[in-house]
Amino acid sequence: MARRVSRRKMPDRDDFRVKERWKIEEGVFDRKTMMNIEKVFTHGIVSEITHIISRGKEADVYLAKAGDKVVDEYVVLKIFNQENTSFRKRVEYVKGDPRFDGVKADIRSIIKIWCRKEYGNLKIAKEAQVSVPEPYYFNGNVLAMQLIGDDGKPAPILRDIGIDNPEEVLDEVIENMKRLYQAGLVHGDISEYNILIKDGIPFIIDIGQGVSLGHPKANEFLERDVKNILYYFRKRYGIDKELQNIILKIKD
Ligand SMILES: Nc1ncnc2c1ncn2[C@@H]1O[C@H](COP(=O)(O)OP(=O)(O)OP(=O)(O)O)[C@@H](O)[C@H]1O
Numbered sequence: 001m002a003r004r005v006s007r008r009k010m011p012d013r014d015d016f017r018v019k020e021r022w023k024i025e026e027g028v029f030d031r032k033t034m035m036n037i038e039k040v041f042t043h044g045i046v047s048e049i050t051h052i053i054s055r056g057k058e059a060d061v062y063l064a065k066a067g068d069k070v071v072d073e074y075v076v077l078k079i080f081n082q083e084n085t086s087f088r089k090r091v092e093y094v095k096g097d098p099r100f101d102g103v104k105a106d107i108r109s110i111i112k113i114w115c116r117k118e119y120g121n122l123k124i125a126k127e128a129q130v131s132v133p134e135p136y137y138f139n140g141n142v143l144a145m146q147l148i149g150d151d152g153k154p155a156p157i158l159r160d161i162g163i164d165n166p167e168e169v170l171d172e173v174i175e176n177m178k179r180l181y182q183a184g185l186v187h188g189d190i191s192e193y194n195i196l197i198k199d200g201i202p203f204i205i206d207i208g209q210g211v212s213l214g215h216p217k218a219n220e221f222l223e224r225d226v227k228n229i230l231y232y233f234r235k236r237y238g239i240d241k242e243l244q245n246i247i248l249k250i251k252d
């Protein structure tokens, strides 16, 4: 019986295609994730998955070659980990957001919402001219987006490099936060880990926890974001900026 159910969910030939295209070993992904990955192939988003870029707390990130529906040469796939227990703590980000009233709160549903939320937040950010990766597609726990980097090489995170234009980068990060806020969103996890530097320009990533301004903790999250980024630039580059001034600037 179990076999019949799983067969209906995912025919053997699809299973085979995913494995062939991506020489993955049995058991790396559950069947549902395999099905979701298969869709990025059939939708022309990805033609080949090449290697893993990052194994994270909530998701693994892979580099892929683009399919014929994507103009760029590469695509980044963020695959949210179904087993991940850290999502239990994430419930409050979803529950307080009016966009997600009345949703189920089990881990699998939360992960699906999280992925859809990251896609939706990236769309809003992109439209508001915030420097973020362009979102291409999402399905279940799989999100496809633009690679921030050169020739298939991801740009480094802010923390891992020394920049020679820190004042400019900080101003640019604040400007991005302002644009995002004016578009009705707060990132909620801004830090030196979630900013990539490409050609001296900051790009903001990892926006799944971003909340709309209707969220009861939106202001708290904004203040925490500004605090984190100011702390980093003060500690590493000796740049002093006043917290409340920056918050007012963002909200203005
Ligand atoms: N669009 C992108 N272009 C280039 N690199 C990316 C992109 N998205 C993610 N990465 C890389 O993958 C890493 C993890 O991505 P992200 O922060 O979105 O996931 P995460 O699950 O929060 O990971 P972590 O737990 O490590 O914070 C990033 O630090 C970055 O190096």
Ligand SMILES: [Mg+2]
Pocket: 056, 193, 194, 206
């Ligand atoms: Mg991250």
